[in-house]
Amino acid sequence: MRSAVLRAAGLPRPYADSRPLSIEELSAPAPRAGEVGVRIVRASLCHSDLSVVNGSRPRPLPMAIGHEAAGIVDVVGDGVEGVSPGDHVVLVFVPSCGDCRACSAGRPALCYRAAEANASGGLLHGDAVLRDGANSRVNHHLGVSGFADYAVVAAESLVVIDKDVPFDIAAMFGCAALTGMGAVLNTGRMTPGQSLIVFGLGAVGLTAIMAAAQIDGTRVIAIDPNTDKHALALAVGASAVGTPEQAAALVAEHAGDGVDLAVEAVGSARVMEAALALVTRGGALVSVGLPHPEQQLDVQALQFAGMGKRLLGSYMGDAVPARDIPAYIELWRAGLLPMELLHSDTVTLDEVNEALDALEEGRVVRRIIALDGAAA
Template identity: 70%
Template sequence: MRAAVLRAAAVPAPYAGSRPLSLEMVPVPEPRPGELLVRIARASLCHSDLSVINGSRIRPLPMALGHEATGVVEHVGDGVDDVRAGDHVVLVFVPSCGSCRACSAGRPALCYPGAESNGSGDLLHGPAVLRTPDGNRINHHLGVSAFADYAVVARESVVVIDDDVPFDIAAMFGCAALTGIGAVLNTAALREGQSVVVFGLGAVGLMAVMAAAQVPGTTVIAIDPLPAKQDMARRCGAHHAGAPDDAARLVGEATDGGADVVLEAVGSARVLEAGLQLLARGGALVSVGLPHPDQEITTQALQFAGMGRRLLGSYMGDAVPERDIPAYLDLWRQGVLPVELLHTDTRPIEDLNESLDALAEGRVVRRIFTLDK
């Protein structure tokens, strides 16, 4: 099978010239007990993939990238009795064990064994199964490695969906939808009549805009330096949109004393600091983007106890995938979440390297790749 493998990180832009991902032929791995073999139908390019390539997220190499995808189950390993060959599935980038401290508290996105296996490039139920033809290990990306014809994943890394959901739609629900929608509905728990500011209008930020707009009586303010992204946010339901320099003015005009929620989907410490200043008393700043580990924030400590403001981290939107993916797909079916607006185009997997620049420069929202030969 083909797999897009990264062998050197901290690759600078432009990416097309350096071609950091090599499409390699590797043996199709066999699922072990508790695992599945999935034929990948569509895989999306996400900023989290780019963060591994540019060195912002440190991962063990070589690694087969790709974590947002959908496909069809080809084969199930021993002990898997609730998923069958032929089932359509969305892949999820945090496999939850179901019994650790986080899972027991109802927060599977923070699963301890899932985080450990993701960080080491392994799978939840054992070591990496990807190999080069001569037997050398290739690490898994977030338990998925979806830029490939097939993926062996833990049963806990998939959610079964209805067969009639188009692959180009389903592909966006394993990361962008869970993260953006979940940040609004789960982490922030946005309530009727509240105001929300979304910084960063990539797929995650635009999913957050859609989710906020469907809560009755909300005021949604979308911020991004690119006019095209601002226009897209308005199509997704934002009431106001502008550049970062416009943020304070827009919040002042649209709210009474600041926003109830500010959601940061950029991955920037400076944006987090700016967002904190836009909050109303008692407001919540939700950190969704993944800044480089070297970035730090500096702020007046009194903002929290003195003004009742909260800083909330949101990983994978605090989602419960088995619950949330079907629920979000239902909202899409009802026309409440028009996620098809975010689908820029579908390209063959051979276009991956050229697409890295388009994503980094904001020229695409969700470019989806087909693995059809």
């Protein structure tokens, strides 16, 4: 199997020159009990991948990167039910165990056992199975390692989808759609007539806008310093767009004394502080981005008890993937979720380092990687 492997984090940009991801031949492992072998057809490059490459999201190295992907089941291990060879699947980066405190509370995105496995570079049902040419361990990225033409994953990392869903679209449902839409629908619980401001117009921020567009009477303000993304925000459902410097004026114009809900999809403590200040009394800020671990918030504490504001963390959009992915695909099928607008272009695995530069520079929303040689 061919895989993009990160052996050293924090290499200098441009990544097209420093080449942090090497394309390596790894031994293709057989699935163990509870695991499934998947032929990856499409993967999608996300800022969370970039956060591992630049070192702001520390992970055990070497690591086979990629956590947003879709493919075809090749073989199933012992004890696996509900998944068969030939099934089309979306891979999910939190494989819920079903037993822990979080899973028992109906919050599988916060599964304790999955968090431990993902942090260690292993899989839900055991240690890492990837090996390089020297037979040395290569860690899994969030139980997926999707920048490869093959992956062994826990059966709980899969959601079976209809075979008529294009893989270019399907790949984006494993992270972008779950995270952005879930931030609004599951974490923020937005209701008809409310107002929303979204900071950061990557795929997560744009799918948050799509989610709000499904709710009657919503007003959505989209904020990004990259004005090239403003037209796309309007196309997916935003009511108004602007730069960070224009945010306060836009809120005053469209939401009076503040928005009911803010979504921070940048990964910056400073942006979180600015967003919280624009939330009305009793409103909420949903934190979706992944700031560097050293960043600290500096906000007026009285905003919480004195104004009833809430700061809500949202990991994977508080999703229940087996429920949410099919539901979101149905919205796409009905023409209400224009995921195809997020698909900037398609490249090959050998172009993955150049793709990192394009994402870092804001030139793309979702660059799709073709693992079946069919890039266009």
